[in-house]
Amino acid sequence: MVAARAGTPAGSTTQTAPRPNPQWIETTEETPSQIVLAFDDNRLASQLFGHYGQNLALIERRLEIVAEQRGNHVTLEGPREACEQARHVLETLYARLKKGVELLPGDVEGVLREAAAQGFLFEFDPATKKQSFDEIQLRRRPVRARTAAQDAYIRALKRHTLVFGVGPAGTGKTWLAVAYAVHLLERRVVDRLILSRPAVEAGERLGFLPGDMKEKVDPYLRPIYDALHDLMDRAFVERALTSGEIEIAPLAFMRGRTLANVCVILDEAQNTTSMQMKMFLTRLGENSHMIITGDPSQVDLPPGQTSGLAEAVTLLKDVEGVEVCQFHAADVVRHELVGRIVAAYDRKAAGATEAPPR
Structure with a gap:
C-alpha cells in the first residue's frame, strides 16, 4: 500500500507509520490537504471501502472530509489532521483484513473512536500512549473494544473479581x-458459566408461560443466547447447555x-430488588468471577421500589x-441513531430533574 501526499515531488511517498497525538476533528478552519492511498489487493480494498462505499461514507461524515474512490485508490481531501486520521483508520482496517480478520459492522466506528482516544499524530510517545484498545481472545475470533469505555471495561474484567457494567442500551455491556x-x-x-436475569416484564404482562423452567426463562435470556451463538460455535453452545457447562439459573x-470456579453474569440487574441483589452478590465463591450489567434508566420494577x-x-x-464501569450515550456502538435517541432521553431526564418546583 502506498500513501502519496498532494504537493510532494513526483515519485515521492510518505511513510505509513502512525503519527502522534490525534484529535477528533470538529472544525474545517485548517490548511486543506489531499492524500492518495493505493491498496495492493483489490479484493481486500473492496471489503475495506464497504458495500457501495458505506465505510468511506461513514469516515467522510465523522471527519468532515471528502473520500473519493477509484478502483483500489482513494483520495482524501479536507483539513490536514482529519485526512491524517482517515489515513490511519483505513490503514489499520486494511492491516486487519490482510491478517485474515473479518471486517464486521461497527469496526470502522470502533477504529475511528480508537484513533481519537489513543493519540497518534504529533509527538507520539509509545511509553505513554496505548497502541490500540484492549481485546479478548476467543477461539472463534478476537473481540476488540470499540470505545474508550469498552476498553476500560475489558481491562476491569481482567483485573477484578466483581465488575459492574452500568449504562444505556447498545454500549456492549452484556x-x-x-x-x-x-x-x-x-x-x-473456570469450570462453568452461569447466566442469570430477573424475570421482569418490560411494562407488559405475558401471563403463564408453558414448558419447563429453562423454557420459561429462555425468553428473558434471549440477548445472552444471541451473544453466545455469535461468539461460540452453535453446536458447542448446545452441548455445553446439555452438559451443564453453561447453566441458565433464574x-x-x-x-x-x-458459586465456586464459575463465571456468573447477572444481566438487566436494574430490575433486581435490594434484597435480590444482596442475595446474588453473597453467592460468590472461590476462584469465581461475577459480572453485573444493567441500565438504570430502564427500571421495570413497581413504582417506589429501589433498584x-x-x-x-x-x-x-x-x-x-x-x-464500576460507566457507559454513556457517546459509547453506543449499535446504529448511530441509537446514540442520538439515548442522548435525547437523557436530556429530557436531566431537564425534568433540574426543573424548579412549582
Whole structure:
C-alpha cells in the first residue's frame, strides 16, 4: 500500500507509520490537504471501502472530509489532521483484513473512536500512549473494544473479581461480559458459566408461560443466547447447555448456592430488588468471577421500589476488588441513531430533574 501526499515531488511517498497525538476533528478552519492511498489487493480494498462505499461514507461524515474512490485508490481531501486520521483508520482496517480478520459492522466506528482516544499524530510517545484498545481472545475470533469505555471495561474484567457494567442500551455491556466469560471457559480458568436475569416484564404482562423452567426463562435470556451463538460455535453452545457447562439459573432460584470456579453474569440487574441483589452478590465463591450489567434508566420494577443495581453501585464503588464501569450515550456502538435517541432521553431526564418546583 502506498500513501502519496498532494504537493510532494513526483515519485515521492510518505511513510505509513502512525503519527502522534490525534484529535477528533470538529472544525474545517485548517490548511486543506489531499492524500492518495493505493491498496495492493483489490479484493481486500473492496471489503475495506464497504458495500457501495458505506465505510468511506461513514469516515467522510465523522471527519468532515471528502473520500473519493477509484478502483483500489482513494483520495482524501479536507483539513490536514482529519485526512491524517482517515489515513490511519483505513490503514489499520486494511492491516486487519490482510491478517485474515473479518471486517464486521461497527469496526470502522470502533477504529475511528480508537484513533481519537489513543493519540497518534504529533509527538507520539509509545511509553505513554496505548497502541490500540484492549481485546479478548476467543477461539472463534478476537473481540476488540470499540470505545474508550469498552476498553476500560475489558481491562476491569481482567483485573477484578466483581465488575459492574452500568449504562444505556447498545454500549456492549452484556456482549463483552459474555465474551469475557467465554474466554475464561475456553481456557479452563473456570469450570462453568452461569447466566442469570430477573424475570421482569418490560411494562407488559405475558401471563403463564408453558414448558419447563429453562423454557420459561429462555425468553428473558434471549440477548445472552444471541451473544453466545455469535461468539461460540452453535453446536458447542448446545452441548455445553446439555452438559451443564453453561447453566441458565433464574435469579429467584440462586438463594442458598455457593458459586465456586464459575463465571456468573447477572444481566438487566436494574430490575433486581435490594434484597435480590444482596442475595446474588453473597453467592460468590472461590476462584469465581461475577459480572453485573444493567441500565438504570430502564427500571421495570413497581413504582417506589429501589433498584438493587443503583443501591449496589453506590454502596460498593469504593470496595477493594469491585470495579464500576460507566457507559454513556457517546459509547453506543449499535446504529448511530441509537446514540442520538439515548442522548435525547437523557436530556429530557436531566431537564425534568433540574426543573424548579412549582
